[in-house]
Amino acid sequence: MFSMDGQIVIVGGGAAGMESAGQLARSGYHVTLIEKETITGGHVRNWYHLFPDRRDSREVIKYFDDLINHKNITLLTGLKVEGIDKHGMSFIVNTNSGTEIKADAVILSTGFDLFKSERKEEYGYGIYDNVITSADLEVMFRKGEIKLHNGVIPGKIGIIHCVGSRDEKVGNLYCSKLCCVTAVKQAMEIKEILENARVFCFYMDIRMGGALYEELYRESQEKYGINYIRGKVSEVSVNIDNKLVIKAEDTLVGRPLKMELDMLVLMAGMEMSESSKSISESAGLATGENRFFSPADHHFGSNKGNVEGVFYAGTCTAPMNITETISHARAVVSDVIGYMNNGDR
């Protein structure tokens, strides 16, 4: 028996949440989209341009906003989901405001948190004036000006890859997948704003997996003359004129290297979002070694949770770029519909 009634709750109004909400609504289902912030859009909002085609993130946001502007969607912002309890075949979604929302199926699109760069103490984020993160840089791009703490234009800028990724010391063994290409993209954008600046990327491996990533990498060398140094920065300090002094090993030369920089950009990785931890505990959802939700099956069930009726979309299961997130979010729709229409549910 085919039923369009029934309530689907989607937790998290980022790329994944909005995409799946929009698609479900368009296929006639009633969706409640809960976002803890006062405004939807998630991390995409904080980004300036998106790789590989350097499109303005606002276009994407616009697409999402139009998508969820639909009669079947009830949007609840500023509401934080504390936990999910399963009663029989239906769920109760508890929020911090105390209101409880009944649901027949739940899609978790709780996304990710950027790695807290303060945790890499040796880089002195939050201590040295001119150590910033990729996110901070995007804000500068949006403003259209890159300036040091004291308002001076930087001449020499360093970019550190894999900050909080592939790093046992902070307990993240996984690769966040996007930092490399972000670094390349940002390096190019820096050069577009300050053509005289010299940019140095310190990397462990350059991972250009995605479509057109490698081309971007090559362009950054060919057209923008970005310098790539294979070696992770081990420590940062400041000298008498408050310039940053970094130390790394140039592994390809096989010798340590030191360099003065005006500004240092940390490519913060992705981590499981804080907010979703309580959810996973309350609903008994399995998480993997990387602390992200681990789907029921990595090949056929990448959208299904270990609890029947709970579904995942987007970066709450693993680092993904926006394209992948959207496809993942579209995939969840078919799973959910299948589940909703299953008679003996």
Add this chain to the structure above:
Amino acid sequence: MQFDIFIIPFNIGLYFIIFYAVVRSIRWFRDLSRSDKLRLQRGFFGTPFGQSIKEIFLESLIHRKILKTNFRLGYMHLSLAFGWFLLIFFGTIEADIFGSKHLNAPYKAIFFKFFNPEHGRMGFEAVYSFWMDLILAFILSGLLLALLKRLTPGVVGMKKTTKLKTLDKVALTSLWLIFPSRLLAESFTSGTYGTGSFLTGTLGSFFASFLPVQELAYPFWWLYSLSLGTFFVLLPLTRYMHIPTEIFLIFAKNSGITTGDKLGAFSEMQTYSCSSCGICIDACQLNFSAGINNIQSAYLMKGIRNNQDVSDIAFNCLMCGRCDQKCPVGIELTPIRMIRRRAGESTISEKSIWKKYFPDRQIIPSAKPYIKPSYNWLPGTDPEKTDVLYFAGCMTHLTPAIISSMKKILEASGVNYNFMDEKGGVCCGRPLMLAGQDKEARELINYNSQLIWKSGAKTLVTSCPICYKIFKESYYLDVEVLHHTQFIKNLIEEGSLKLSFLRKRVTYHTPCDLGRGSGVYDEPKVVLNHVTRLQKSDFEDENSLCCGGSLANLKISYRQKKMIARDVAAELTKNNPDILATSCPLCKKTLAAATETKVADIAEIVAEAIVQPVLRKNIPDTFHRIKEPVNLI
């Protein structure tokens, strides 16, 4: 009236240029090496003399080569050069016959009409002046073409026309003014006296109908004389210097003088004989495939003449030698380029007019004082003795198919051979030479020579035309150097290699260094004809293209090389063959990357065609003999 003031400019010019030509020739002759001096003398007072005269007539006047390659361009040069010659020739006769006295000063011939305005009314005179008008018309037609060429290069079928410097422009205008001014001057005079033939006459009477021709005539005679004078005086400073120089060059060439690898009077002559006709530009693949059109030989010659820094031009060349083949004056362009490469950067210096008229002999800084390569690290040499030594070459190590095929061939033909660089050898040295570093190349040459001597081989076979060329030219070996195509041909002929016929259509790409470089055109084709069906392409032998991968060009980018390779591959696969055959590992790699068609070295094709020899051990033991004797009891 026998004299008029206006002829003075002409006379000055004329006597100046004669004097100059003599002096310059003497200087050149003096600068020649002793042996070359002898050659030239023998050449001049010997059999080659006739040949030279013939060539001067055919090339300097008729411009046969240009006519062949490009008729309209040829006609332009023909009409100007030959026409003018005729004009002077018959002019002199005219002055001699019809003039007041015999054996006149040259100006009498040139300004005949002015001094004999009444001439040419009727009879033979009329016929003669008709003839003269005809010649003039002939020249003017060429002039018209030249004019059009300047305005729209397309007209004479030239893609690019060389860019001019100011002096050239002045000389050019004066040249162009000569004949129109003569025409007008004669016409006006004829108009005044009612003489002149179909051209001057008609024009004359036409002008006379509405112009005060009598007054107009004189200034135009002045203009005529002036333009002639200017042209002669400027000639040595401009590309038109090629006119007198070429004559000298032809003598030198026919006396068997060659450029060699050092700068000298001969190479200087050649640079001055270049008329910047631009045929080399059309022939150059860098121009029509890669869109680089400022480095061709014409520009190199010009650069050297105006002593600019030509190092960039010199190094930006595939050294394919196509322009050498095409050059109508037969200048040895590639050797001259090599000389410049050895020179490295030359310093530009502004020269005084006097220096320009008598440039000191170009001196080229000898080998650079810098970080010279040094190969003292090369290992010791003790090869095993053998008859045939096979040297694959660096590049061939990147095309293992060729190596394995060669091994197969060598084994099948039962040759006692030794693979010289099986475990990687030392470069033959040609790449260094092409980079202008002969001294350094010598080190490698000596090293390899030792290896070859010690091996006691009679024959040295190489798979790489680059190596082949240098083995042939710059190694002093007492062994027979063969490219593998030649070697295979011999094997086939002596019958030690049994080959089947492959039903395959093949087009052959001649590598530059093997073809134009070393003159090996036929052997590869013979071999290919033996095993496959060889098709003709539009670019055979001397006219063959360069694959673009040439080691000689240090400047162009990978993308530009690719552009060339694509065009070449496209051309050669027009009549879509099964295999695009070549005989150079570098060509193979370059072309293979640029086409869908299978690209193979001749060695590979031959190896495929080898018939397995029937050896005794392969014959099955049909009737089973009893090994032990049978006991009766």
Add this chain to the structure above:
Amino acid sequence: MGNFGFTLIKERHIDFDANDKSIAEYISDREPSFRICIECGCCSATCTSGNFTPFSLRELQILLRRGENNKVKDEIRKCMLCGKCTLVCPRGVNTRNIVMLAREAFQKQEKYAV
């Protein structure tokens, strides 16, 4: 000066800011493909000279980028310009011109420094 039977050892750091990178600039101005090397090492692997001696173009060109010129100055002379590296390079770097330009740059440096 006192002798204690031991001495100060020079720092092993590549002092990037102090080093002279003019050679590298000279090259990359004239041969832009110098910039797109990704240190894969194909050139060194196939190198004809490298077959006999520890000559590595990959190492040399990165040393140039870091301004560690002294070693390069001597090593770069070992190249035979045979061109195998140019053929194998996945990024289409014009390696031979880089070698030539490096030699040229060092020459000029010597000529004009003094």
Add this chain to the structure above:
Amino acid sequence: MKKEGKKKIWSEYQKEIADDHFFYVRSCIRQSFFPGSEQFFLNFMRNVLGKDVYENPSHTTCTGIGYHSDIVPFATLMTVVARHFALMKESGYKNIAISCVTSFGIYTEIIETWKHFPEELEKTREYLYKATGREFDIPENMAHTSDIIYKFRNEIAALAKNLLINKKTGEPLNIVEHIGCHYSKMFPKHGVGGAEFPNVLGGMIEAWGGKVVDYPERRHCCGFGFRQYLVQANRGYSLSNTAKKFSSMKPFKADLVLTNCPGCTMFMDKWQYTIKEMEGIVYGEEGESIPVLTYEELAGLVMGYNPWDLGVQYHMVQSEPLLRKLGIAYDPDNKFKTKDGRQMPVPENLINV
């Protein structure tokens, strides 16, 4: 540089330091090279603060130097340390105060080992029992004496006679704090302020009115390096590290280097002399070298003790310039006199005199 950022980090490295009843273990180097230091500490704790600090005469070296130069095996080391704990147990103490950073490192290392490998603890108990018939407990609270001075820094500030201010200019002194590697680099949680931005000495300096200098090589080792300095031929390594540290410090015009590790004090002090002799390089201003003091000596100066009683004259680099800056009166004649006025032998080649 943002102070809040540091504060944030320090808040994550709050170390619990006992208040009273310490079992005090001396440092080989400190007690023999800077006798005034430990003297001051005991005096300050006992007489000024009236705390109970106990020393056991049968306490021995921890053999850390032997351990770090691959002479003493770990098992032996653990047993020796276990014996110290046994002494502590027998004398009824639970809080241990360690004067030496090497020992401190060893103690922390061993305790962490026992935490992760209980079988090691059992083995050690067995060894110790077999060897000495003793038994031991792991101390409840373990502090380096610099931790303790840090804890009571404000009390000292309250009693201060000379704050760390240049009397002539009125500017606070530029003071370099150097933390011994083994203090917190191995186990950041055992150090005040962690490993990247330790606060143990910085806290004292600021409490006493000085200004902490943050220079690029602040993390770098002083050059002690047991293996390096023990063999003469290798001492170059040790020396070079010190040189590296000082040359990076030079532009900051430090008036004083404050250390919490006896080894660092010794090497940063004596190598300055060696470098001056070898290369003729000095790192202070006006051709002077930078005095290197222990936190106890500095505390003593702050509290107005006689520098000669504190034994600052027993460093290679003499402290007169510093004393002048601090405006501390001193009597050059009594410099090397005993209490009863007898002349002691004067060390040779002192610098800054």
